[in-house]
Amino acid sequence: MKFADLHLHTNFSDGTFTPEELVFQAQKAGLACIAVTDHDSVEACARVAAACASVKMEFIPGAELTAEYDDTELHLLGYFLDTHNEKLLTEIARFQVVRQSRIHEMVARINELGTPLQVESVFALANCKSPGRPHVARAMVKAGFVKNLDEAFERFLKKGRPAWVPKSKISALEAIELVHQAGGLAVMAHPGLNRTDNIIPALVAAGMDGIECFHTKHSTAMSERYLEIADKHHLLVTGGSDCHGFSKGKPLIGTVRLPYEHVERMKERINRRIAASAAGR
Numbered sequence: 495m496k497f498a499d500l501h502l503h504t505n506f507s508d509g510t511f512t513p514e515e516l517v518f519q520a521q522k523a524g525l526a527c528i529a530v531t532d533h534d535s536v537e538a539c540a541r542v543a544a545a546c547a548s549v550k551m552e553f554i555p556g557a558e559l560t561a562e563y564d565d566t567e568l569h570l571l572g573y574f575l576d577t578h579n580e581k582l583l584t585e586i587a588r589f590q591v592v593r594q595s596r597i598h599e600m601v602a603r604i605n606e607l608g609t610p611l612q613v614e615s616v617f618a619l620a621n622c623k624s625p626g627r628p629h630v631a632r633a634m635v636k637a638g639f640v641k642n643l644d645e646a647f648e649r650f651l652k653k654g655r656p657a658w659v660p661k662s663k664i665s666a667l668e669a670i671e672l673v674h675q676a677g678g679l680a681v682m683a684h685p686g687l688n689r690t691d692n693i694i695p696a697l698v699a700a701g702m703d704g705i706e707c708f709h710t711k712h713s714t715a716m717s718e719r720y721l722e723i724a725d726k727h728h729l730l731v732t733g734g735s736d737c738h739g740f741s742k743g744k745p746l747i748g749t750v751r752l753p754y755e756h757v758e759r760m761k762e763r764i765n766r767r768i769a770a771s772a773a774g775r
């Protein structure tokens with residue numbers, strides 16, 4: 495049987511693996527297909543595609559967009575994106591500027607709280623256009639201000655903690671449209687983490703294509719619940735490990751294994767959409 499892992503980060507956002515390291519780990523995990531879903535970035539896709547081609551692994555270009563609906567934050571995964579789509583790239587560039595200025599704001603707050611973290615150290619460590627809170631946390635560990643990432647999040651960075659800064663986000667309806675106009679499928683990431691069940695019907699009405707039923711932080715009961723919801727709304731079922739590199743000494747990639755038949759269904763949906771738009775022309 496073939497398996498896919500459709501939720502993976504590289505060092506072009508807050509993952510620690512380079513594109514080539516990610517594909518090496520995917521091979522070790524015995525995966526037939528992977529998707530890269532960096533936060534607000536598609537920059538790694540070209541290198542991951544090349545590395546996948548060299549080992550005959552299937553690759554799906556993707557991204558994870560931070561969006562909101564009715565004041566609820568949600569993460570929207572885009573799959574089979576045209577990574578050269580002009581509007582997508584323009585919007586992503588805007589999200590990245592927001593992320594960069596948010597780093598300045600978070601570090602300023604950390605400084606006000608008496609911890610002299612240098613913003614340059616965060617940007618140097620992040621070394622990408624799409625920095626996030628994990629980079630701040632890692633820079634704090636590196637400088638010896640906290641013992642580990644958990645402490646950085648618990649004391650400073652978690653929602654509601656003193657250095658947490660909200661970021662302005664694209665509306666979920668616009669994010670779905672952005673993904674669609676870039677030729678992609680729009681999928682709600684880890685619904686069990688964001689408590690977003692109540693907004694699923696509205697997003698389905700707006701054309702959302704699927705939900706991520708299988709995720710590292712979903713219990714078996716949660717996955718079953720989302721499989722039922724997917725069935726009820728005729729949604730695609732996706733899944734992935736949300737690997738950001740090594741976790742407790744092991745790579746997370748491949749720990750969530752999506753049966754390949756779900757990838758087939760995703761491709762069928764894309765092909766139906768292409769056929770429908772060709773017929774409409």
Ligand code: AMP
Pocket residue numbers: 508533560625626627628643644647648652738
């Ligand atoms: P950001 O996009 O800057 O808001 O950062 C979100 C990312 O931070 C998530 O994708 C996770 O990788 C990570 N993250 C969020 N909460 C925690 C936490 N409590 N501990 C460790 N990492 C976290």
Ligand code: ZN
Pocket residue numbers: 503508509533738
């Ligand atoms: Zn992340």
Ligand code: FE
Pocket residue numbers: 558569683684
């Ligand atoms: Fe996420």
Ligand code: FE
Pocket residue numbers: 501503531558736
């Ligand atoms: Fe993620």
